[in-house]
Amino acid sequence: MRSATTFVGLWAFVLLAAWGCSKAPSSSSSAQTVSWERYRALEAKVARLEEDFRVASAARDQYRAQAVTLERSAANSQRELEQLRAALKLAQKEKEDWRIVVRTRTAERDALQMQLQQVQQQFLTFRKELRERLEQMEQVLNAPLDASIADGVHPRSRPVSGASAASAF
Numbered sequence: 001m002r003s004a005t006t007f008v009g010l011w012a013f014v015l016l017a018a019w020g021c022s023k024a025p026s027s028s029s030s031a032q033t034v035s036w037e038r039y040r041a042l043e044a045k046v047a048r049l050e051e052d053f054r055v056a057s058a059a060r061d062q063y064r065a066q067a068v069t070l071e072r073s074a075a076n077s078q079r080e081l082e083q084l085r086a087a088l089k090l091a092q093k094e095k096e097d098w099r100i101v102v103r104t105r106t107a108e109r110d111a112l113q114m115q116l117q118q119v120q121q122q123f124l125t126f127r128k129e130l131r132e133r134l135e136q137m138e139q140v141l142n143a144p145l146d147a148s149i150a151d152g153v154h155p156r157s158r159p160v161s162g163a164s165a166a167s168a169f
Helices: 002-022 029-141 162-168
Strands: none
16 A cells, blocks of 8 residues: 555645646736736837847948949949050150150251351351452452553453453452
8 A cells, every 4th residue: 555655645746746837927916017027128129129120221231232333433433544544655655756756856956057057157158258359359459550550551451361360359
C-alpha cells in the first residue's frame, strides 16, 4: 500500500502543479492595469518605430534620387571638362601656329629693315657723290676765265670730245 499511497500522492502533486501552472497570475486589477499600460507603451513604441521607418525610407529614396542627379551632373561635368580640354589643346596649337607666323613675320621685317638700311646707306652715298660732282661742276663753271675766253670762244660752246667730257663733269 505504500506504493499505492505514494502513487496517489504523486498524482495529486502533479494535478495540483498542473492546475497551478494553468492558472493565470493573480487576477487583481493592478496587475491587469500594468499589463495594459505595458501593452499600450509597446504599441506606441511600435507606432514610433514604424513612423521612423517611413521617414527613413522617404529619406533613403530622396538620397537615392539626389545620388542619381549628382551622378548625371558629374557625367555632364566630365563631358564638359573633356570638351574644354579639347578646346584648350586646339587653342594651344593655334597659339603655337601664331607664334611661328609672328617669328616668320618678324624675320621678314628684320630682313626688310636691313635692306632698307642698305638702300638708305646707298642713297646717302649716292647723294654725297652727287653733291661732290655738283660742287665740281660749280667749280668748273665758276672757274676764272682763261685764255680761251679771251679768244672769244666760250668754254661751254666748245665741242667736247669723249675723254675730255667725262673729266669735265
